[in-house]
Amino acid sequence: MTHVNVLDPGASPLDYYGFELRRHREAAGLTQKQLGDIVNYTGSLVGQIETARKLPTPEFSERVDAALGTGGLLSRLVALVMRSQLPAWFQHVAELEARATEVCTFQMGMIHGLLQTEAYARATLGALDRTRLDDRTAVHLARQRILDKEEPPAFWMVLSEAALYQEIGGPSTMRGQLARLLSFENQPRINIQVLPFTAGAHAGLTGSFNLYxxxxxxAIVYTESYGNGHPTADLDTVRDCSLRYDHLQAAALSLANSAELIRRVMEERYGEQAEADGDRVA
Structure with a gap:
């Protein structure tokens, strides 16, 4: 008899997901291979997810929900699974993002995670540690599903111009990342302003922060240091950061002018012709 790894569904969200996947598959009278054929994945992958050795993806969950008629159960569970795989110190932040009606962020050196492309996210996550990079990238990007909710939060980002020039992942990755920022131009709930170099001294010189x-x-203010997150609802801190954010927005370019600058940097610094000529300016 083939040994079957029986999961404890209470051990973790990942174990619970695997337990429910197996339960519904067996109730449908399907083998792992048969289910894999239906949803266009390998039976081996189905088995790995059922035994909590592989992370499910949102796409996998949606396909299996449709194949097994689970009423969206796995698609709901996958959000919990992904959140549970984030670093422990960051899980609370993901919960704040998921509950917030408005997210305001000031970013000094890189694009906020909710707007990152897969290539950009891989480059940032793999800068010092490339272990389990596929899974870590998938978990990181899963946070972005809050922007697809029926009522997503209003998202405001003031981005230092320096982040447009910080070449993360190479010219092609940056070109794709800036193109993604431009794709939000006509989405009123996602607003991007660039704080130009010409702003000089500004209210965000002490570092990046998020306001939920x-x-x-x-409201909660969130700041980060190496390997640690610092959320606080202290009224004085919230008032101070809210005022700082107001000043940053006032000093930043308008939405239209910000898009124009992003487009210019994308074409002049990271355009295919510039990449071929090797004439990018530092």
């Missing part, structure tokens, strides 16, 4: 606002809960 909620329907009925107090």
């Amino acid at each position: 606002r909620f329907t009925s809960d107090p």
Whole structure:
């Protein structure tokens, strides 16, 4: 008899997902291979997910929900699975993002994670540690699903012009990342302003920060240091950062002028012709 690895569904969200996947597959009378054939994945992958040795993806979950008629169960569970795989110190931030009605962020050196492309995310996550990079990138990008909700949060980003020139992942990656920023031009709930070099001294010189606002809960400010996150609802801190954010928005370019600058940098610094000629300016 083939040994079957029986999961404890209470051990973790990943174990619970695998337990429910196996339960619904067996109830449908399908083998792992048969289910894999239906959803266009290998039976081996189905088995690895059922035994919590592989992370499910949102796409996998949607296909299996449709194949097994689970009413969206796995698609709902996958969000919990992905969040549980984030570094422990960052999991609370992902929960704040998921609950917030408004996210305001100031970014000094790189694009905020909610707007990153896969290539850009891989480059940032793999800068010092490339272990399990595929899984870590998938978990990182899964946070972006909050922007696809029926009522997504309003997202405001003030981005230092320096982040447009910080060449993360190479010219092709940067070209794709800046193109993604431009893709939000006509989406009123996602707003991107660039703080130009010409702004000089500004209210964000002390570093990047996020401000989360909620329907009925107090606002929370989040800052980061190496390997640690620092959320706080302290009223004085929230007031100070809210004022700082107002000043940053006032000093930043308009939405239209910001898009124009992003487009110019994308074409002049990271355009295919510039890459071929090797004439990018430092």
